[in-house]
Amino acid sequence: MLNKTGVPTLEDIQTVSPSEERLKKGPVAIIECFQEIPCNPCTEACKQGAIRPMEDINNLPKLDLDKCNGCGVCLSRCPGLAIFIVDASYSDTEAIVRIPYEYYPVPQVGEKVVGLNRAGDELGTFEVSKVQSGGQKNKTYTIWLIVPQSLAMEVRGLRLRSTEIQPKETIVCRCEDITLGEIQALIKEGYSTIDEIKRAARAGMGPCQGRTCRMLIAQELAKFYSIPVGEVLMPTFRPTVKPVKLGTYAGGE
């Protein structure tokens, strides 16, 4: 599922969630790393010996919840930005979630920012309680957010301000000037695949050959039919897959 949606499932999350009891004890790392890839900076980063050395570099990291003191060194060292620190001992009603951040401007202490879940949906506005620089070597910032206890295992990203999409203004296919509103209208009319929409609206037939709009239309179809994006029928792919000069075929260059 993660492969198709880019969003870990509830079962994935459960495999790395500490017990309520452990969360209440104080800050702890949540390592949301679910793909076996050759990567081990977190094991090198942990000075507590909580992230054990890997036998095989492709292994998923294993965290010793008793040894982890939530220092956050691994958080800023993870190239995949997959590690978060949750401190549910902050107060009875609120918790701190520490999130890696690699954009400018960096939010300021006291600023209210929009918290996002793993799928990027907005969960509300939360206050920044601390901002840590990763330093010269590492650079990734750590942003501390104060969130309600119930959202401590949900808030995993942040955006400086809320964004509202205007379907009539939002262009989906840039080559042919087709807006989100037009695509949504076609889907409502019953056009149910990318190919059908392409034939009706020309979305995907411009110079970029659908590289921009294909997945955006797939997302809209997935939303409308409540299916994972990976299950939306793809259009037929034919050569050439990238722009090639006529001269190349003619043998002139």
Added chain:
Amino acid sequence: MRITEHPILEFQRGEEVTFFFEGQELKGFEGETIAAALHAAGIKVLGHSPNMHRPRGLFCAIGNCSSCLMVVNGEPNIRICVEKLKPGMRVETQQGKGCLK
């Protein structure tokens, strides 16, 4: 405008060179993309969309989206977001789908 500070990236620029946008002389750094040099010079409208003629700027910046097609040294449909800047280059806005001579 150029980014001089970034939390993660470092910038290594080539030698300063001269190029032309619609006949106007501009400066850029050799080895950066034409799009980067134009942006640094404050030129953000790279063309216009084919049907509604809305201004088009840089979008994907990796050679995917074809938003930045321009005429370079007389050759149309050049993706300037991936084409490197060379001294003396002549860059022009493209009308419609471009014209082969």
